[in-house]
Amino acid sequence: METTLKEYTYTPAKLHRGYANKSLYINVGDLSVIEKEVTEFMKEKFVGGKGFDLWYLWNAVTPETKWDSPENEIVMSAGPLGALTQYSGTGKTLVAAISPMTGIPIDSNAGGYFGPLLKLSGWDALELQGKAEKDVVIFIDGNKGVIRFEEGEEYPEDTHLLAEALTEHFAEDEADKVNVAVVCTGSAAKHGYMGMLNFSFYDPRRKTCRYKQAARGGLGTILRDKKIKALVVRFKGVTGNSNDVADLATINKIGIKYHKEMHDLDEKQNRMRTIGTANTVMVMNRYDLLPTRNFQTGGDPETYRIAPEVFVNHFLTQGIHDGCWYGCTMSCAKCADNFLLTSGPYAGSRVTVDGPEYECVAGLGSNLGIFDPQAILEENFYCDTYGIDLISFATGMAFVMECVQRGQITRENLGGLDLRFGNKDAVLELMHMMSRGEGFGKIAGLGIRRLKKIFVEEFGADEKLLNDIGMENKGLEYSEYCHKESLAQQGGFAMTNKGPQHDEAWLIFMDMVNNQIPTFEDKAYALHYYPMFRTWFGLCGLCKLPWNDIVPADNYKTDTPAKVPEHVQNYVDIFNAVTGKSIDKEELVRQSERVYNFQRVFNLRMGHGKRNEDYPPYRSCGPVSAEEYLSRLSLYDGQLREKQGLDPEKMSLDEKIAKTRAYRLDQYEQLMDAVYRRRGWTMDGVPLPEHLREIGMDLPEVLEVVEKHL
């Protein structure tokens, strides 16, 4: 099938202390290849992973660069701790690009084998620039030192077919398939802006490819715009010391202790090994946090139909290792085998569905008013194979459904699609239309920000209402938590660099239930520490889940159990043991703070990144509608009494909603002030030069951008 367009040979670098010290640049426009040195400066300032991604991206683009400009890059990197095998969660690939959704840098990450195998093939990072004329497959053979460009037109588009075909094509034999990893998207990625990237790993027990996703921000859309059909890496020879670490004994010792924790405690704690991240669905429902019907409420009596036990008992295969990289005993990448599809082009096929993860059940389930596990799994499958970011799709379609519910748009406006809450058939049909690029499927993937404009300008919808209920910030859709009773999480979503994704901060229980951060200063501390700490996972190639989805048995004895101090120390010790450096937990945060502020300045450089873009839609902060207010009547009336000294008995419902709104928006303003102060930013959200100097991110080009905004 293949036609080789070009072949490039190289000498694979040997890793030393976590780095290959080389990165790979590919321009798919002219098929040029450049080997670059990874400098000590890069390691000192950006560490790796997302840090390297952002640094290369900064140097590739200009303030005028758009997502579809040829110079926009997709950059990938594993990080210095990537490809370890002794500790859980060491196989992440971090990806960045200028996003079609937001116009600013997006970063997203995925498990699967690509990032670690890329690094073991001699590359700390991969830059993809330019645009090909025809579909191209890029193959990197890390054993032979070959980079080959092949024509990709003849391969299928959808991931579950494409990745299987490429794995078959590039593996030397059946046993070699575990050494092949594919990055690709699907047929819907070229219709809209929310195309995502699938990262494969071959499952030898099931004899099929499995997938993890770098889903946010339209990375798959960019991949298809560049006409890159897929990236494939092959590397055979993963060992326990592929990174040539400084102190293997320490890493082994920490790993053994951690795996024992996992073995002894997971079943008592979060059951990640049994159900994965979907273990929290009923918890979220009980605590009024499960987004339901476009975040209008935080739960529903029907949620028991999509409870974790339903998936465990009826769909998910148990007793098979489900780690998405070697050595991960958390093993949370669950899947449903032999799942029979009932709709679309693959109806009648039996497939393996990766998931469902929490975001899938909450987003494609409750938030769309769908309480049908079979439908959720089918939606999950089609999002994956079509290359659709399920969070943006789910939150976006929840918005569309509420627009229908409130009479803002009609079925006719949607080309006849009956997108009412709960209509699973219409949701699946929309996915198929997105795959084919037909009807409403041509614009559904543009995202809420653009849909709002279309609905207002073309269908006469109420702009104010749409701005209130459209759950997007910076152009990116919110992930799946109904957080309007947690002021800290309102900031945790809207004061992010890339848009409202929960990987920066997830403070809802700490704030709303535990009441551990009652003051603005407490919340600001949390909105500094946690985003910085969690950014570090992305610098090093780590998964966040092993940090606190399992904790030591004596964690309760510590002063700060929410930080899981023993695991923080594990990370410090492992970093030092890999790199030979000598950081402490304060320097760990400082490493992140450099990159975090760099990304904030990057946003400024692209014409964004100020206070005016850190405001959430009001649905994030409080009750928009009368139904929402009435659903929590005693809570909201109580707050009018206690916090504002008002008598709700003497107020109309509209007055109560208005007073609640004014109060909550004022609280948010005060939170922004406190967070900006704590982060070392001006009240307009611009990092101060003295703060940048203090943290060591005072590069001339960074200061030059900042000074224009002071």
Place this chain on the structure above:
Amino acid sequence: MIKVNTRDHAWHEGLTVRGLLDEEQFIFRHIIVRVNGEYVAEDDYAKAVIADGDDVMVLHLIAGG
């Protein structure tokens, strides 16, 4: 009256930690309970009696995906 996570909660004779968790519907599995700063082990929830005026902390150890 007692405090639960610094908020007022009605107290009644014989209230135990288990009873309090049930009243509050704190169903999350992974929590830490402290009464007046003293840790209460899960095995002791049913027999740990809460007195009027006690300060109870129920920390849910959950921090999202």
